[in-house]
Amino acid sequence: MTTAAAGYPVHVHARLDPGLSRWLWLVKWFLAIPHYLVLAFLWLGFAVFSVVAFFAILFTGRYPRALFDFNVGVLRWSWRVAYYTYGALATDRYPPFSLGAEPDYPATLDIAYPEHLSRGLVLVKWWLLAVPHYLIVGFFVGGGTYVTYQAGETIRNAGGGLIGLLVVFAGVALLFTGKYPKSLFDFVLGMDRWALRVAAYAGLMTDAYPPFRFDSGGDEPGTTTIDQAPPAPAPGHPGWTPGRVISVVIGALLLITGAAIGGTGGFGLWADSTQRDAAGFLSTRAESFRGTGYALEFGTVELRWTDADWGLADSWLGEVRVKADDDVFIGIARTDDVTRYLSDVEHDEVTMAQSRVSYLHRGGGAPADPATQTFWAASGTGEVTWRADQGNWTAVVLNADRSRVVDTRLAAQAEVPALRPVSIGLIVGGGVLAVLGLVLMLAAALTAGRSRRDGTAASVT
Structure with missing residues (x-):
């Protein structure tokens, strides 16, 4: 038995399976984890192909x-997983790992292929024209797990909003009565259908504006049932084989990774060109520090080059400068020397994590005059400049008169002469990865398209 539907080009069909398990819905989130992992990668391909399709249209x-x-295959896969899990909970049949139509599965999605799409509408429909629907669908689906991503717009389903709430009610009804209320099923399917129509429109798959119409129930309005066997699939039509899908996934990962690496390089090049002061230093913003002891001890910085004759070696960081807004003493020395100097001194160890400053107070007495110590690699009043070298290093700040309670503002600066060549290297490397990823994806798409044309020609002859 087959169904035929007219009307809107996005056709969503579903049937409520009888005899649903009372308790299985409680663990479907866990059972569906393999699908979630695969879909996470497939959606990378969806996003990239949507951008390519945007320019093609x-x-x-x-x-x-x-x-x-x-x-369309990614949308179908996502819809089946949502139907099995918390977009409907209307079947206990595990979703197939497939981009195909899978007409025997209780939930199906078909989108009529458009022979022509408007070049003008593609510029505005996914972000401007669809806004009223986004507001409605946002109320339906809330913050759940799927439907489509297109040029920065995300529509989600299955796990939040009104759909998620009603599906939980259905699950509770199953748990206590063993039955899924039919009226609840019809209402949930109406919201799912609305969301999928908007997903196809936002995904540039149709120019037909989604109707503001709540078509509830498992079948589309105007659907007729035909008592005949479904037609046999055309021979010689492998289309999107597992190998080609894997190529798309790998290509998408390479493309996104390359874009991230290249973007990091671009940011570094921007900072190198625009954020240096007159002396050529890059600077952090000034931070306030206050300790109740005689000194502030700033952790341990470990500097190691890969080898003595490595290309960047000790020139990668260049000179480092620490500046204060008052005349405090600042010294930089090897950690072991600082540990000995402060072993009997009341001081505060300063640690910084994610912009949060923490202090660990150590008891002791007053310090010896820091200006007379010979172990400092660099020291000064109000400012210190030091050329980075290998080893474990610690910075210490004391009041010039060696009094208790050190309260000051400090900013760190560095030359970082390696920033420009490293940034350029990241841009080039990221670009190579991105191009390689795009080539893999387009090659898979071209071979899938060629296979489809060959299969169609074979079926015609």
């Missing part, structure tokens, strides 16, 4: 068929 008016088939 903008310049040609067509959504490349291979990309369309892949993205």
